[in-house]
Amino acid sequence: MxxxxxxxxxxxxxxxxxxxxxxxxxxxxxxxxxxxxxxxxxxxxxxxxxxxxxxxxxxxxxxxxxxxxxxxxxxxxxxxxxxxxxHLVGPDLAGPVLMAYGSDEQCDTLLEPIRTGEHLWCQLFSEPGAGSDLASVRTRAVATDDGWVIDGQKVWTSGAADAQYGLLLARTGGPGHAGLSAFVVPMGTAGITVRPLQQMNGESKFNEVFLDGVRLAPDALIGAEGEGWAVATATLGRERLSLGSNAVGMLKALDEIVTAARAHGRLDDHLRGEVVDAWLGVWLLRSTWERAVAEGTPPGGPAFSVLKMISTSTYQAIGDLGMEALGLDALASEHDEPLVDRMLVAHAQTILGGTTEIQRNILGERILGLPREPKP
Structure with a gap:
């Protein structure tokens, strides 16, 4: 260290x-x-x-x-x-994927504009019927004499409204993992429609993306046909390196909560006790994260999955604590009240970056050796 x-x-x-x-x-x-x-x-x-x-x-x-x-x-x-x-997608997801699976031409053309900030990327993975279960992706890419034609719909695509490129997961074969392939998609291509989704806090970071007869060149394919699942799994886990910075944000939030509670006359013994419990939880999270980092644990490893679950539940608890500090005044606050905004954003934390339910299944089945959850 x-x-x-x-x-x-x-x-x-x-x-x-x-x-x-x-x-x-x-x-x-x-x-x-x-x-x-x-x-x-x-x-x-x-x-x-x-x-x-x-x-x-x-x-x-x-x-x-x-x-x-x-x-x-x-x-x-x-x-x-x-x-x-x-942004996250270009440097942490698309860049490493291109270096691992892309052609020399793709790397030479696409990587430097990511590094310098010229190009913003989005991740075209999740669909209305395939969020956590990416093996169920239905967006289809059909090979033609001059490239590919893409038809389908993506959702919860962060930054798509402003992105120059997208990292697309689409079906080129039969059902399951083996039928998936990955593509580079210029977001200005004819047939792409992006519709921003307004969040509870008033922001629109997420989008729906519709692909209707979108034509891509042959060299849009990343790696070989059928390697999409390998590309998808290679993108996971990177964002969990920032869990320590999340802890910093939580500690700042607790300071804001105490200040707001004092201003609203609500810093009683009960609220003090809850703030202390949350403060201890954040420091335990940070210390455990620091130990995992010091041990060289890979970002996609089980330790980071556990930390991700703890982090998101702690973030939600702190969001609710902020509402307790504001009391009834929270109901009249606009989105620019930091504690209200944090509470609204917190509700998405157990979904972002892999849902808590899916993370528990992965840990139970792959780490603890528990039987797989029966499918309906």
Whole structure:
């Protein structure tokens, strides 16, 4: 961890002096439309200082950073209230997938604009009938003499309204894993319709995406036909490296809760006790995350699945605690009240990045050896 500690100090010093684009704040893994300009400018600064795409190979502009170094960077960015990158999908999902399965031409063309922030990517995986169960994807890609034709619908696609490219999972064969393939989709292609979905907090980070007769060139295929499931599984787990930065955000939220409770005259012994319990829970989460990182646990490993479940349930509990601090005033607050906004966002946490129910099934079946849940 000595190298990670030195790297943390380096990052902290750089963040203290780096210029901040106007309007920049820690908006999380996906920018809203209002965050695009500042987020893209921030990514360019990160790229210039070689803090963009830390885990990428050096020949692709990265630093080949260890898990511990990546985690330290995420936490320091959270402390500084800046995003650790422009967006999640391009640097953490599409980039590594292209390097592992894509052609040299795809890598040479597509990777650098991800690193510098020129291109925003989205992940076209989930469908109305295939969210956590990606093996049930129904969007179909049919081979033609001059490429592929795509028809289908995707949903809960973060950032699709502003994305230049999408990482698409579609069915090119029969049912099941073996019938899936992955594609690069230019989001400006004819036949693509994006409809933003308004969330409870008023934001529209998620979208529906309709693909009607979308024509792609032959070289849009990533890897070989039928390798889509391998591509899909390769994308999982990366975002869990930021669990430590989530803990930083939770500790900040508890400070806000105490301040709000005092202002509303609601900081009684009961609320104090709940805040202390939540504070202890967040520090236990952070310590366990730090131990997993120090041990070199891979991001997709079972330890991070457990931490992801604990993190999301703790986030929801803190959201509800904020409402208790505000009391009836919470009912009259607009979305710009931070505690109300946090509570509304918290309700999605057990769904994002793999639902809690699916995570429990995976841990039960693959780690504990329990029998599979019977299918109807």
């Amino acid at each position: 000595a190298n990670a500690d030195d790297f943390r100090r380096e990052v902290r010093d750089w963040l203290a002096t780096a210029p901040r684009p106007s309007g920049l704040h820690d908006y999380g893994p996906t920018p809203t439309p209002a965050d695009i300009t500042a987020g893209r400018a921030w990514q360019a600064l990160l790229a210039e200082a070689r803090y963009a795409c830390l885990h990428w190979p050096r020949e692709r502009g990265g630093r080949e950073a260890s898990v511990a170094e990546q985690a330290a960077f995420a936490e320091e960015c959270a402390l500084a209230d800046v995003p650790r990158q422009f």
